[in-house]
Amino acid sequence: MATAKKPVRKKTTAGKNTLRVSLQTGWTYDPAPESKSVARIDKRYELFINGKWEAPLSKKYFDTINPATEEKLSEVAEAGVADVDKAVTAAGQAYEKTWKKMPARERAKYIFRIARMIQEKARELAVIETLDGGKPIRESRDFDVPTAANHFFYYAGWADKLEYAFPNRKTEPLGVAGQIIPWNFPLLMAAWKIAPALATGNTVVLKPAETTPLTALKLAEIIREADLPPGVVNIITGAGATGASLVQHPGVSKIAFTGSTEIGKLIQQSTAGTSKKLTLELGGKAANIIFEDAPLDQAVEGVINGIFFNQGHVCCAGSRLYVQESVAKEVIRKLKDRMASLIVGDPLDKNTDIGAINSRQQLDTIRKYISIGKKEGAEFYESDCRLPGKGFFCKPTLFSQVAQSSRIAQEEIFGPVLAILTFRTDDEVIEKANNTPYGLSAGVWTDKGSKIFNMTKRIRAGVIWANTFNKFDPSSPFGGFKESGYGREGGLHGLLPYVKLIS
Amino acid sequence: MPLRKEIQYLPDFRLSPRIDQVGVEERAARFTKRSIKNESKKDGLRLVLNMIDLTTLEGKDTEGKVRQLCYKARHPHDALPGLPAVAAVCVYPSMVKTAKKALEGSGIKVASVATAFPSGQAPRDIKLRDTRYAVANGADEVDMVISRGKFHEGEYNFVFDEIAAIKEACGQARLKVILETGELGTYDKIRRASDIAMYAGADFIKTSTGKIQPAATLPVTLVMLEAIRDFYNKTGKMTGMKPAGGISKSKLALHYLVMVKEVLGDDWLTNEWFRFGASSLANDVLMQLVKMETGQYQAGNYFSAD
Numbered sequence: 163m164a165t166a167k168k169p170v171r172k173k174t175t176a177g178k179n180t181l182r183v184s185l186q187t188g189w190t191y192d193p194a195p196e197s198k199s200v201a202r203i204d205k206r207y208e209l210f211i212n213g214k215w216e217a218p219l220s221k222k223y224f225d226t227i228n229p230a231t232e233e234k235l236s237e238v239a240e241a242g243v244a245d246v247d248k249a250v251t252a253a254g255q256a257y258e259k260t261w262k263k264m265p266a267r268e269r270a271k272y273i274f275r276i277a278r279m280i281q282e283k284a285r286e287l288a289v290i291e292t293l294d295g296g297k298p299i300r301e302s303r304d305f306d307v308p309t310a311a312n313h314f315f316y317y318a319g320w321a322d323k324l325e326y327a328f329p330n331r332k333t334e335p336l337g338v339a340g341q342i343i344p345w346n347f348p349l350l351m352a353a354w355k356i357a358p359a360l361a362t363g364n365t366v367v368l369k370p371a372e373t374t375p376l377t378a379l380k381l382a383e384i385i386r387e388a389d390l391p392p393g394v395v396n397i398i399t400g401a402g403a404t405g406a407s408l409v410q411h412p413g414v415s416k417i418a419f420t421g422s423t424e425i426g427k428l429i430q431q432s433t434a435g436t437s438k439k440l441t442l443e444l445g446g447k448a449a450n451i452i453f454e455d456a457p458l459d460q461a462v463e464g465v466i467n468g469i470f471f472n473q474g475h476v477c478c479a480g481s482r483l484y485v486q487e488s489v490a491k492e493v494i495r496k497l498k499d500r501m502a503s504l505i506v507g508d509p510l511d512k513n514t515d516i517g518a519i520n521s522r523q524q525l526d527t528i529r530k531y532i533s534i535g536k537k538e539g540a541e542f543y544e545s546d547c548r549l550p551g552k553g554f555f556c557k558p559t560l561f562s563q564v565a566q567s568s569r570i571a572q573e574e575i576f577g578p579v580l581a582i583l584t585f586r587t588d589d590e591v592i593e594k595a596n597n598t599p600y601g602l603s604a605g606v607w608t609d610k611g612s613k614i615f616n617m618t619k620r621i622r623a624g625v626i627w628a629n630t631f632n633k634f635d636p637s638s639p640f641g642g643f644k645e646s647g648y649g650r651e652g653g654l655h656g657l658l659p660y661v662k663l664i665s
Numbered sequence: 666m667p668l669r670k671e672i673q674y675l676p677d678f679r680l681s682p683r684i685d686q687v688g689v690e691e692r693a694a695r696f697t698k699r700s701i702k703n704e705s706k707k708d709g710l711r712l713v714l715n716m717i718d719l720t721t722l723e724g725k726d727t728e729g730k731v732r733q734l735c736y737k738a739r740h741p742h743d744a745l746p747g748l749p750a751v752a753a754v755c756v757y758p759s760m761v762k763t764a765k766k767a768l769e770g771s772g773i774k775v776a777s778v779a780t781a782f783p784s785g786q787a788p789r790d791i792k793l794r795d796t797r798y799a800v801a802n803g804a805d806e807v808d809m810v811i812s813r814g815k816f817h818e819g820e821y822n823f824v825f826d827e828i829a830a831i832k833e834a835c836g837q838a839r840l841k842v843i844l845e846t847g848e849l850g851t852y853d854k855i856r857r858a859s860d861i862a863m864y865a866g867a868d869f870i871k872t873s874t875g876k877i878q879p880a881a882t883l884p885v886t887l888v889m890l891e892a893i894r895d896f897y898n899k900t901g902k903m904t905g906m907k908p909a910g911g912i913s914k915s916k917l918a919l920h921y922l923v924m925v926k927e928v929l930g931d932d933w934l935t936n937e938w939f940r941f942g943a944s945s946l947a948n949d950v951l952m953q954l955v956k957m958e959t960g961q962y963q964a965g966n967y968f969s970a971d
Binding site: 512 | 682683684685687688689691692698699700701702703704705706708709712891894897898923926927928929930931932934
């Protein structure tokens with residue numbers, strides 16, 4: 163008779179009472195890479211202007227690479243001032259000639275069509291998002307792409323119902339919307355920007371980030387296939403200079419920007435004194451607050467997702483953890499145990515939890531803050547995982563014993579680095595949570611309903627999650643307080659930045 | 666009842682950690698996203714087979730039926746040589762002697778349910794006699810049920826003392842404590858019952874009798890694994906886990922292994938500390954293993970029913 167192979171039990175060296183969770187020993191998971199074959203990436207991309215692919219007048223191109231391998235994926239056109247002008251002019255003509263006059267229900271049909279086509283091409287979009295940006299395929303497949311499609315569906319529904327969104331008011335579109343989006347959620351941010359603009363009758367010139375242009379260009383292909391009238395959506399690639407020309411262009415009536423607070427301030431300066439309407443969705447340093455009565459294991463899971471989701475490249479990431487002192491030790495131990503089961507590596511592997519940092523520049527920034535944290539004397543801990551030899555990777559990191567005055571507790575790191583602070587009373591944590599120039603999001607973990615309402619009332623942040631974190635829905639508005647920006651995206655509120663209310 | 670030496674003081678079980686339903690269900694679903702392929706699938710399936718408590722708990726059980734089940738336990742599928750045996754055969758106390766004899770020399774354990782299984786609605790002395798009878802007949806393991814009625818009444822001391830008394834009656838036999846999670850109603854109560862069972866001396870905590878729906882689920886098991894982890898962190902004592910009922914497919918069983926590995930670590934990934942209470946799971950695992958060997962799925966009739 164066959165007998166069971168007696169499993170070898172290795173004795174732990176760290177002493178009793180220490181769990182040994184490791185994904186590198188014992189029964190391990192074989193690689194499970196998603197196939198790249200569905201992703202069609204051209205060698206070169208031109209600018210998408212007036213429904214056509216146009217070579218840049220600037221004659222310049224730049225490379226976009228896979229941050230997980232540092233290999234070149236494609237080269238894309240760099241739009242110069244003349245190219246931006248061409249795109250804005252095309253958008254202006256499309257606005258006047260077709261889009262403005264089109265019955266709202268017809269506009270809705272186009273937006274619905276885009277949503278359905280995103281769903282049809284979901285797999286390809288997810289793979290390209292992961293290749294170009296470094297995020298794990300599990301996230302691009304289960305979060306980015308479906309949420310982007312949902313956003314188009316949601317705003318398609320609003321297009322012919324604006325009179326219900328703003329009762330007793332007439333609405334008018336603004337004209338050409340210039341939209342600049344970041345590299346952390348490339349396709350999703352494009353959806354957040356384009357969907358409400360089209361639903362309200364505006365035309366669009368969108369500039370994706372220079373490190374992650376590919377899914378926006380794929381979206382341009384979809385828009386072309388969807389037979390949207392030429393010029394209604396124009397997608398131009400380039401870096402900061404391209405964005406600046408778009409912001410300064412007199413033909414643009416509205417600027418929507420998502421990105422850093424630093425650039426947001428420059429944009430605000432540059433649009434001051436013009437009639438351009440502006441919305442900014444900028445940085446954050448969210449407080450995630452765990453009270454002693456919280457369901458701790460679920461809170462820990464929420465903290466993990468709050469800071470390590472998308473490598474921490476999330477403006478609303480829960481990067482400051484406030485733990486009530488009576489449970490601080492237990493929470494930190496649980497966080498470390500949980501970190502042991504995070505798989506860092508090939509973003510295309512279906513088992514990867516944390517992928518590649520988006521760019522070398524960002525990796526340098528994160529490393530800079532890690533060394534600042536060490537110098538500031540905070541207790542440093544990083545998970546015990548192996549990193550791939552090539553590409554830009556960073557181990558999930560946490561700092562405990564952090565002071566409110568530490569730079570790692572005050573400044574946005576935009577990486578997988580958590581700063582842990584402790585508190586004693588409700589008033590103290592509210593004061594500390596609000597003691598930041600930012601105010602984008604926050605999280606509250608407690609079993610007590612009344613405490614949740616007390617917190618949400620007194621914390622100055624645009625979004626506050628209770629007993630969960632990083633939950634998004636197209637029907638729910640998102641946006642900041644203070645230096646995290648102004649204006650709301652999503653929901654009924656997300657229509658307002660794109661309309662004039664008359665009478 | 667004197668406390669075990671690892672435990673310095675008893676917690677107030679009314680203050681057992683609270684569980685957020687949405688959060689725990691999301692976390693449990695996350696384990697199902699792990700993709701288990703190739704060699705790790707093969708190794709995982711062999712591990713699953715080796716962790717099964719092959720079970721028959723029917724009013725119509727006979728010695729003949731139990732002997733057949735024991736043969737299956739030793740020879741799951743001789744057409745595929747080199748397979749591990751299952752961990753144990755689980756029967757009623759009246760069948761322990763038969764099972765013990767049929768499994769002699771195999772290393773496969775005999776587990777007996779006891780304590781007026783499945784309802785547990787009997788006086789304590791009867792439960793103790795039930796337990797002693799099973800152990801005297803050779804049971805290596807005893808699967809007891811807690812008094813859910815008393816638990817719902819808030820009589821935690823009663824539930825605690827009963828488990829401790831049964832543990833004492835078990836002697837050398839390992840005690841699995843069935844919480845019957847499907848009757849407890851909330852994750853909070855499942856967590857509280859897990860804590861009571863472990864502090865009272867459980868060697869294993871087990872979800873279900875298999876007679877009540879819902880039986881084992883991933884989130885219920887996760888709540889219990891986290892209780893085991895917290896108990897280990899406090900006392901240094903390992904406790905085993907046995908989800909039972911409702912796990913009949915290999916893929917789901919692999920999700921359970923992933924969960925054990927990522928919550929408790931490799932130390933728990935043996936049949937000494939983790940079991941599946943299941944009867945139909947074995948054949949699905951065998952079918953998958955044969956498929957991996959030959960490249961083809963075989964019809965169910967190629968695998969023995971008992």
